[in-house]
Amino acid sequence: MKNITFSADEKLIEAARRRARAEHSTLNEQFRAWLEDYARREQQAERAMAVVEELRGKLRTGGRKFTREEMNER
Numbered sequence: 083m084k085n086i087t088f089s090a091d092e093k094l095i096e097a098a099r100r101r102a103r104a105e106h107s108t109l110n111e112q113f114r115a116w117l118e119d120y121a122r123r124e125q126q127a128e129r130a131m132a133v134v135e136e137l138r139g140k141l142r143t144g145g146r147k148f149t150r151e152e153m154n155e156r
Contacts, residue, residue, distance in 0.1 A: 095109070102109045 098112070099109050102112045105112075
C-alpha cells in the first residue's frame with residue numbers, strides 16, 4: 083500500500099477524526115473507503131452509459147411519451 087500526504091485545516095481534521103472515532107473507525111479507514119468509492123463512480127458511470135448505448139434503438143414505446151414520475155418509478 084502506498085502512503086500519501088494531504089494538507090487540510092487542523093480543525094477540519096480533528097472534527098473528521100472525532101466523527102471516525104464515533105463510527106468506530108479511523109480517519110485513514112474512512113479516507114480509503116472514500117477513495118475507493120470516488121474511483122469506482124467513474125467506472126459505474128461508464129458501464130451505465132455503455133448499457134444506455136446498447137439499448138438505444140432497441141426499445142420501443144409506440145410513440146408514447148412518459149412523464150418524469152413514470153420514468154422514475156421503480
